[in-house]
Amino acid sequence: MISIRHTVTELERYEQERTAAVECYHQAILNLAHYTIEISPEITGPQRQYLKTLAGTVANATADVLAESQGTLRGLLRDYRDKAAGFLGQMRQELAATTRALEELMDSLAQSDGDNEARLKTNLVRLREVAGRPEAAAVRASLLATAGKLEEGLEEVRKQHQLALAQFQVEIRMLHQRIDSLEAASAIDSLTKLCGRTEMEEHIRSTEPGYCLLLARVSGLSLAKTRFNGDVARQLVAAFVRRLRNCLPPGTMLGRWGNEEFIALVNVPKIQAIKLTQSIGEQLSGPYACVKDGKTVRPAIQLSMAAVESAGSTPKHVLEQVGMFLTGD
Numbered sequence: 001m002i003s004i005r006h007t008v009t010e011l012e013r014y015e016q017e018r019t020a021a022v023e024c025y026h027q028a029i030l031n032l033a034h035y036t037i038e039i040s041p042e043i044t045g046p047q048r049q050y051l052k053t054l055a056g057t058v059a060n061a062t063a064d065v066l067a068e069s070q071g072t073l074r075g076l077l078r079d080y081r082d083k084a085a086g087f088l089g090q091m092r093q094e095l096a097a098t099t100r101a102l103e104e105l106m107d108s109l110a111q112s113d114g115d116n117e118a119r120l121k122t123n124l125v126r127l128r129e130v131a132g133r134p135e136a137a138a139v140r141a142s143l144l145a146t147a148g149k150l151e152e153g154l155e156e157v158r159k160q161h162q163l164a165l166a167q168f169q170v171e172i173r174m175l176h177q178r179i180d181s182l183e184a185a186s187a188i189d190s191l192t193k194l195c196g197r198t199e200m201e202e203h204i205r206s207t208e209p210g211y212c213l214l215l216a217r218v219s220g221l222s223l224a225k226t227r228f229n230g231d232v233a234r235q236l237v238a239a240f241v242r243r244l245r246n247c248l249p250p251g252t253m254l255g256r257w258g259n260e261e262f263i264a265l266v267n268v269p270k271i272q273a274i275k276l277t278q279s280i281g282e283q284l285s286g287p288y289a290c291v292k293d294g295k296t297v298r299p300a301i302q303l304s305m306a307a308v309e310s311a312g313s314t315p316k317h318v319l320e321q322v323g324m325f326l327t328g329d
Contacts, residue, residue: 050294195255220301277305
């Protein structure tokens with residue numbers, strides 16, 4: 001009897017702990033929604049709604065639903081980070097353009113201010129010279145008074161120009177600081193930047209032989225766009241590229257040859273390059289977690305890999321091998 005009572009007590013305690021843990025998880029997601037940083041209504045609004053919807057699904061949910069929610073939450077946060085990085089990158093460009101415009105305006109003000117001041121001072125000197133002539137004795141006092149007022153006005157204009165220039169300088173410094181912070185915040189965007197086909201071709205033609213090229217045909221990207229939408233396809237490409245970079249040596253030049261074709265230039269022997277293609281094909285093929293309308297979807301990709309050695313070949317021959325494997329050219 002005592003054993004049964006003890007077992008029941010333990011079960012009740014476990015149930016209380018589980019309920020408390022689920023409630024903490026539920027409240028944590030709601031807090032994420034509440035404290036989501038405002039980027040723009042088009043980006044922040046849906047994100048908050050998706051998080052609130054997810055919070056509603058985990059309240060009193062089963063173990064399977066809770067496990068699935070982890071991937072959904074991770075996908076929502078990752079998607080918001082990528083969109084925020086893109087938004088910040090655009091702001092950075094706009095701020096840089098504004099800074100350049102302010103600098104040009106400031107240079108123009110400084111230059112025009114100096115030219116106008118020099119001309120006015122020259123005219124004041126001439127006015128005083130005229131006032132000092134004997135024939136101007138009758139109006140000398142009036143001329144000198146006018147010259148004095150003009151000089152005072154010139155000094156006031158000079159002070160106003162200096163104040164405006166100082167204000168512009170402060171604005172420019174603030175914009176530069178803002179640009180620096182935005183560059184740091186959007187540094188994640190550089191992880192998915194790829195060289196274009198033309199740039200890769202030029203690099204292959206200009207690089208001394210000794211490197212290897214890793215070629216990848218990625219089937220499934222176009223299907224993801226057709227099956228889901230363009231946003232899911234972009235998420236899939238970004239996730240694939242991030243994983244691919246993690247598999248490659250640091251500083252590897254990576255390019256997109258076509259819609260579903262990628263190429264990497266690595267300074268490793270061909271044996272190591274072949275091993276890389278094998279491990280990349282095994283690790284990166286399969287489903288990827290993406291977000292569509294606040295819910296996790298899992299489009300899959302399949303990789304076909306090859307390695308091309310540049311040693312003993314001309315750039316033309318290397319490009320022919322690349323074209324044959326990637327596009328059948």
